[in-house]
Amino acid sequence: MKARASAEDFAEAARRHLDDVHAFLVYLTGDRAVAEDLTAETFARALERWHRFDPHRGGPRTWLCQLARSTALDHFRGEERRRRREGRYAVAEVRESAEPAFGEGLSPALERALAQLSAAEREVIALRVLLELDGEATARVLGISTSACSTRLSRALQKLEKEVSSGVAA
Amino acid sequence: MSPLELVDDRFGELARELRASQPRAPAELRERIETLAPLPSRRMLPSLRRLAPAVALVGLAGSLCVAAAIGLVHSGSRERQVGAPETSTADRVPGAPVFGAHTQAGTSRSFPVPAGKLQAGSGALAPARDRLQQYDAALTLRVHDADELSTRTQQAMRLARSLGGFVVSASFDVPGRRGVSTLVLRVPIGHVQRAIADLSGYGTLFAQKISVQDLQQRADRQAARIAALRQTIAAIAARLRGPLGTAERARLERQLAFEEQQLATMLKRRAATVRHAKLARLSLTLVTPKPKAAAASSRLDRTLDDAGSVLAREVQILLYALIVAGPLLLLGGLALVAARTQRSRSDRRLLERS
Numbered sequence: 001m002k003a004r005a006s007a008e009d010f011a012e013a014a015r016r017h018l019d020d021v022h023a024f025l026v027y028l029t030g031d032r033a034v035a036e037d038l039t040a041e042t043f044a045r046a047l048e049r050w051h052r053f054d055p056h057r058g059g060p061r062t063w064l065c066q067l068a069r070s071t072a073l074d075h076f077r078g079e080e081r082r083r084r085r086e087g088r089y090a091v092a093e094v095r096e097s098a099e100p101a102f103g104e105g106l107s108p109a110l111e112r113a114l115a116q117l118s119a120a121e122r123e124v125i126a127l128r129v130l131l132e133l134d135g136e137a138t139a140r141v142l143g144i145s146t147s148a149c150s151t152r153l154s155r156a157l158q159k160l161e162k163e164v165s166s167g168v169a170a
Numbered sequence: 171m172s173p174l175e176l177v178d179d180r181f182g183e184l185a186r187e188l189r190a191s192q193p194r195a196p197a198e199l200r201e202r203i204e205t206l207a208p209l210p211s212r213r214m215l216p217s218l219r220r221l222a223p224a225v226a227l228v229g230l231a232g233s234l235c236v237a238a239a240i241g242l243v244h245s246g247s248r249e250r251q252v253g254a255p256e257t258s259t260a261d262r263v264p265g266a267p268v269f270g271a272h273t274q275a276g277t278s279r280s281f282p283v284p285a286g287k288l289q290a291g292s293g294a295l296a297p298a299r300d301r302l303q304q305y306d307a308a309l310t311l312r313v314h315d316a317d318e319l320s321t322r323t324q325q326a327m328r329l330a331r332s333l334g335g336f337v338v339s340a341s342f343d344v345p346g347r348r349g350v351s352t353l354v355l356r357v358p359i360g361h362v363q364r365a366i367a368d369l370s371g372y373g374t375l376f377a378q379k380i381s382v383q384d385l386q387q388r389a390d391r392q393a394a395r396i397a398a399l400r401q402t403i404a405a406i407a408a409r410l411r412g413p414l415g416t417a418e419r420a421r422l423e424r425q426l427a428f429e430e431q432q433l434a435t436m437l438k439r440r441a442a443t444v445r446h447a448k449l450a451r452l453s454l455t456l457v458t459p460k461p462k463a464a465a466a467s468s469r470l471d472r473t474l475d476d477a478g479s480v481l482a483r484e485v486q487i488l489l490y491a492l493i494v495a496g497p498l499l500l501l502g503g504l505a506l507v508a509a510r511t512q513r514s515r516s517d518r519r520l521l522e523r524s
Contacts, residue, residue, distance in 0.1 A: 014203050022195040029524075036199050043203045076520050103191035110187060120521035129185045130192055143514055157181045164184070 010050045013060040014043055020061055020131050021068050023103075027126035028072045028119050030101050038075055042068040062137045065127065069141060076119070113163030121156035128153050233484050234477075241477030295380050297359050302447035304383040305359055307366055310455040311373035316349045322372040322456055323351040329368055330355040335449060349458040354451065362450035369454055377455075385447045392440040399433040 021042055025035040046053075046067050053063050102114045114122060127138040128149075139149040195203075297305050313319050320342070327337050335357035342351045357365045370378075406426045410419065 011204075014206070018195045018200060018203055019192070022199065023193045026193045028521075032193070035193075036196065039195065039199060040202050043206055047206050073517050073520065076524050080520065080523075103188075103193040105191040106187065110184075118522045119524035120518060123521065125188070129181075129188050132189075143517075157184065161181065161184060 010047055013064070014046075017061045017064050018043070021064050023130055024065055024123070024126045025068050025072060026102060027114070027122040027130065028069070029075070030115060030119070030122070032101060034075065038068065038071050042071045045071060058137060058140060061131070062133065062141060065131070065133070065141045069123065072119075109164050110160075113160050116163045117156060117160060120152070121159060124149065124153045125156050125160065129157075233481065237477040237480035237484065238473070240480045241473040241475070295382060296363060297382065297450070302385040302389050302444065303359070304385050304446050305362055305450035306381040306383075306453075307362070307450065308377075308379045308453040308455075309366070309369055309375065310377035310457070311370070311375050312457050312459055313373040315458055316344045318373070319344065319349045319351050319456055319458055323353065325372065326353050326355065326369055326454055326456075329365060330357055330452075333361040333365055334358045335361070335365075338451075344458075348460055349456075351454075351456040353454040353456075355454065356449040357452055359448055359450050362452070365450075365452060369452065373456060385443050389440060389443045389447070392436055392443060396433060396436050396440060399429055399436060403429050403433060 018039070022035060022039045025038045025042070026032060029035050029038065042064065046064055049067070053060065102111055106114075114125075117125070124138065124142065127133045127141055128135070133141070135146045135149055138153075139146045142149060142152075144152070297303050311322075313322050323340070323342055327340065330337055335355055338354040338356055340351075340353050343349065355365070366380075403426060406422055406429065410422055410426065414422065
């Protein structure tokens, strides 16, 4: 029988997985400030829905990543609506940030290459490479099959490598 | 083995650099998260996924309870029915005499006796000794089994003969489940009460009708007509003995022949009226009871039977509802799947654009 998830369990899960959720959202959004806001929003939602978390259907990290992705998608939809209203100039704002977007210590070539990837490509890299989730958990977070997940990861990495190589050559 | 290596190990260096530079949550964010206060305890609504099995279980338990309750109630009421008087309408015999027919105001009396209120020989009216009457009686009796049915049928026939009467018709039928014997007897009017009393003792009487129709007036009219015809014939005969013309003699002879024919017919009719009045007509129907399988079963069996019937009915209703709602549910499910697929594609496109 499943033990009910308590507030203490949530606090522990938040402490352990905050960096992972934040890193995932940084990769997904490509914007640190937005990622921080979405991380806070994700954990607020997680606290609200913590009683629904079922450990038998996956670990807390997977569940938190699912919530984070859903929060990010809501954000992207809102942003898209806003861009449509305001004439598509907001995209440039994000890209003009001087702060390294994906992590301190990354080579400029890799940083640029990551920025060239789409959010869909970065999210699979974040889950599989950065957070080292297995294929099944990643597929569950993304809502796709395991084989589709492998394909997507392979293509994303190939593209990343290609972008890095072209960046270094330039 | 790293999960990445399951996909491709060419990107090891890339992966190491990415992992080494994983962005960390800033201290302010960590503080924000740690200060998230648990919400006040609120009533938790279970999700549909968890609720559905519980609802199904409650429904199943409810169905079983209803079936068991109906089974118990019905088995009790049927027990009472089994113990009720045996002269229920279910025992009515097809082909038994139709009571209440053939009554004639002023000249007849009819006495149908309600089922369930009969005693052997009750209601057997005494025929009037100083008047001619047509006496009809119809009795329906139940005997125990086919053997007794046969014995009582033979006894009834012997009784009619012993009383100076005869059997008009007899029908004996045991088709398998329920036996029926129908006899029509003619018994001298002077012995009709004894015959009814004896026949009533052959089984359990549950229907009886006695009809008496007065024939005296008809007999008197016939007697007066016969006397008048005789007088007319005597007068014609006297005239024929005297001197007459040829034509007149021929006419009187034709009239005499006609009147004599009328007299003969009337004498026959009167004889028939008297004969009718001398012999009572008795219709006797003997039946065996309907097999009562339910009476032999225990209350538990009846409860289980009824509960089973109710459950079968519930399953029928459920199937009916599924058949009716099935297409709608299917359409709803397809719409849900389509919406989810569409949303998933839309999310993918959104992330690819971002």
